Amino acid sequence: MRRPVAWRLLAAGATTAATAAIGVALVIPHASAATGGVTGYATQNGGTTGGAGGQTVHATTGTAIHAALCARASSSTPIIIQVEGTITVGNTTKVSGDSCNTADGVIELKQISNVTIVGVGAGAVFDQVGIHVRESSNIIIQNVTVQNVKKSGSPTSNGGDAIGMESDVHNVWVDHDTLLASGGEDEGYDSLIDMKADTNYVTVSYDIFRNSGRGGLVGSSDSDLGNGPVTYHHNLYENIDSRTPLLRGGTAHIYNNYYVGLTKSGINPRAGGKAKVENNYFKDSADVLGTFYTDLLGYWQVSGNIFDNVTWTSPGTENHPAGPNPQSNTTISIPYAYTLDGASCVPTIVSQMAGANKGLQVSNGSCSPQTPTTSPTSRPTTSPTTSPTTGPTQPSGTNLSIGAGADGSGKASGTSYGNVVDGNLSTYWSPSGSTGYISVKWGSATTVSRINIREASGATGYIGSWQVLNADTGAVLTSGTGAGVITFPSTSLKKITFKINSSTGTPKVAEFETYAG
CATH class of the missing domain: 2.60.120.260 (Galactose-binding domain-like)
Incomplete structure (x- = not known):
């Protein structure tokens, strides 16, 4: 099947009216992304490099992201898609091609591999548009904000998940992103990050999860037990009801995260799920660790955590809190090298480094930030500038806000x-x-x-x-x-x-x- 002319021109590096119309600003052959910071389980099973070594394309719409995927020589040709601006349902449409399988109203990463999506320049905001990873591998999602994705109301996208992975997905790195909702199921939202139906070897690092009923899950039901392992480290969970994460059957390594304002429950291994929970800081929260809402027990290994104003409910038939004095009930071997920050400095360093548009800073294991020597977040200097003009000059004229x-x-x-x-x-x-x-x-x-x-x-x-x-x-x-x-x-x-x-x-x-x- 021949690709449409616009996609063939894009693949060849030409700048055309067609590419400009869908928000593709530039193609740079053979650029690379900084992927040396990947840690955790995403380093296993062959590692996670995303689109390293492939072309770099700058995109300002969801349609342009899809077009970049469809313009590749094959579904596994490496590509780095630098995203800037606001991605909406209105500018995210299906694009067809031999190397892609896209859809309207959602960023569809389906049946593909070797892709990096990274926010650049003034930042990338996926506003009410979710990112769906399905039957795909070697994916990096970095330095973007995904907010207010709904499963009910209008518009809807991705089943209400900010980022969702399902159906034979492996080696994914979700790093330095900000995932936000504005409520729970009653307000039309589902989860901030879900992994199900054979999603394996994932690292979730330096991300912000905020204002949601559900942080995320590993395994969609008590029979969906083939997911994981997953690493969660240096993430901020704030004002979340539960599921940080809900872990069914799989293994998770959870270290140096900052949890504040968990209202119902937190890390919830069940149905044989196992969590190694190290040097985290839990503050102003309830039932931050244990098996909840089921009698299908999970397990945990704990060390070095700080519990600051954490409350615990009493045990019951379907309520098995680890506290008030959490003790290990299993042991978990970690196959990769890692360095722990002390739990006492976790609130400071996570608040400073986690989330999009923070410069991709990471900890050096001594409670101090490091900035990568190469940055994949710089916008190409030859790309046309569309950022608003900002500056210190006081505007002339009448300030219309006075009296408003x-x-x-x-x-x-x-x-x-x-x-x-x-x-x-x-x-x-x-x-x-x-x-x-x-x-x-x-x-x-x-x-x-x-x-x-x-x-x-x-x-x-x-x-x-x-x-x-x-x-x-x-x-x-x-x-x-x-x-x-x-x-x-x-x-x-x-x-x-x-x-x-x-x-x-x-x-x-x-x-x-x-x-x-």
């Missing part, structure tokens, strides 16, 4: 939404966590083409990746990193939102200024 209303996501104690529209740099709004959103609103349609996000004194540089949204329609007006002056096409709206997707500290927005020009 304001609201947003959760706010930290002592801060207020109204502080961002009061013209006073000594007052500010902070989200209740490290990310959140703040909005300015008017009683009638107002034309805006420029905003100025001004951070409070002593908190400059904390804001990482962000999006500016037309809150009337939900449309993304622009995206980027860092505070300052941001421009976008002139838009008439009643409400505009500045959404912080990552940060290096608690953001403090002193003023959210808006201007017509």
